Amino acid sequence: MNNKSLISIWDFSKEEILHVLETAKEFEQNRVQNFLEGKVIASLFFEPSTRTRLSFETAVNRLGAKVIGFSDATNTSQSKGETLKDTIKMVNNYVDMIIMRHPLEGSSRYASEVATVPVVNAGDGANQHPSQTLLDLYSILQTQGTLEGLTINMVGDLKYGRTTHSLLQAMSHFHPKFIFTAPKELAMPQEYKSFLDNKGIEYIETTSLEEHLNDCDILYMTRVQQERFTDPMEYERVKDVYTLDASMLGGVRQNMKILHPLPRVTEINQDVDETPYAYYFKQAENGLYVRMAIISYLLGYR
Amino acid sequence: MNRKELVVSALENGTVLDHIPAENVYKALDILNLKGIESQITIGINLASKLYGKKGIIKIADKFFEDDELNKLALIAPKATVNVIRDFKVVEKKTLVMPKEVIGIAKCRNPKCVTNHQPITTRFATIDNGNEISLLCHFCEKITKTKHVF
Numbered sequence: 125m126n127n128k129s130l131i132s133i134w135d136f137s138k139e140e141i142l143h144v145l146e147t148a149k150e151f152e153q154n155r156v157q158n159f160l161e162g163k164v165i166a167s168l169f170f171e172p173s174t175r176t177r178l179s180f181e182t183a184v185n186r187l188g189a190k191v192i193g194f195s196d197a198t199n200t201s202q203s204k205g206e207t208l209k210d211t212i213k214m215v216n217n218y219v220d221m222i223i224m225r226h227p228l229e230g231s232s233r234y235a236s237e238v239a240t241v242p243v244v245n246a247g248d249g250a251n252q253h254p255s256q257t258l259l260d261l262y263s264i265l266q267t268q269g270t271l272e273g274l275t276i277n278m279v280g281d282l283k284y285g286r287t288t289h290s291l292l293q294a295m296s297h298f299h300p301k302f303i304f305t306a307p308k309e310l311a312m313p314q315e316y317k318s319f320l321d322n323k324g325i326e327y328i329e330t331t332s333l334e335e336h337l338n339d340c341d342i343l344y345m346t347r348v349q350q351e352r353f354t355d356p357m358e359y360e361r362v363k364d365v366y367t368l369d370a371s372m373l374g375g376v377r378q379n380m381k382i383l384h385p386l387p388r389v390t391e392i393n394q395d396v397d398e399t400p401y402a403y404y405f406k407q408a409e410n411g412l413y414v415r416m417a418i419i420s421y422l423l424g425y426r
Numbered sequence: 427m428n429r430k431e432l433v434v435s436a437l438e439n440g441t442v443l444d445h446i447p448a449e450n451v452y453k454a455l456d457i458l459n460l461k462g463i464e465s466q467i468t469i470g471i472n473l474a475s476k477l478y479g480k481k482g483i484i485k486i487a488d489k490f491f492e493d494d495e496l497n498k499l500a501l502i503a504p505k506a507t508v509n510v511i512r513d514f515k516v517v518e519k520k521t522l523v524m525p526k527e528v529i530g531i532a533k534c535r536n537p538k539c540v541t542n543h544q545p546i547t548t549r550f551a552t553i554d555n556g557n558e559i560s561l562l563c564h565f566c567e568k569i570t571k572t573k574h575v576f
Contacts, residue, residue, distance in 0.1 A: 208540070208544050227538070229538045229540060230534075231544075234541075248566075251568075
């Protein structure tokens, strides 16, 4: 395969990550870019995800390309039993790039090996969602001025939450420290802790949100996602375990920013939105510039 | 080797796989695709071993393996030794090399892995941390210990 795809955050080197973030900065300053005029890009959402799909499709439009695709698989020939391979082969004939989301883990990697055009993974089950990771990095860079040597406090579902796993992997290039705030049932899995041990990166684990709130540069909150649980009792026990409200923010670092991949439910109280620490809505907006940068980089433009 | 043992199992031509963990002998037959071959196979399980306590041994008459084929055995018996016998003599001793990739023979344990839902040949990278071997799925990126796969 000659074409470069973005399936997992490991597909980009540190230099490529920094390059994409730099390009995203240019696009934030000037959203109107039409250099992909004449290109057609497929947006294949085998499971619905309105937020991610709209962000990607807006990025395609802002770059001047056109979008074809579907937003849920019920009306496609997959529902008639067509294999993923055949669907990808067919679409591959029409387009210059494929953006796909699929509930099965590894489906995007497989698609990238079947396709001859670049494939962007917009989420494959609980596995990877690299554009989310890159927009998280962009938000960290924009708010802190650097990615180097920061302390990141990850809160909530660290067991099933793929965004925290990918962010941890991507941040490992930049000498971070981590604080993992999670109930015991949703603690960071051993394989990721071993990964940090091997890299010599420090981390602390706690079950208390208050304990290390004042010691971090980034507070990365996550939702406890009901759809990832196989045991409904486990979900009921942990779903409302952390709620951040404005009164808890008195002693935090002045540069501290709160990120959240959204949607939020109860984990961030609305009164936090008005504080200078809230950054999650801007973070979602950043997704547009980062996705524009990913698409133009993979197509060989910037 | 004492005389009695020779009477039972001396090979004229073939391959002896020694130092297989006793509990993995049946898996070894599987992984080397030995079920259903015509040659005479002698299997020993729970034999005394100074090194491992109990070991297994498999002797296959008139069968000679390619290295690639044989190295799959390293996944479940990394310390196994291989003796190639011709005319009752050991003509070659081989040690196994851990394969970098495992293609087709293992199944991913992740129920949501695409390889368990679509007609796809499985592919894993091997990770050897010194005392245990794990497989990293090329597709879903999940890591499984080999003892759970074979």
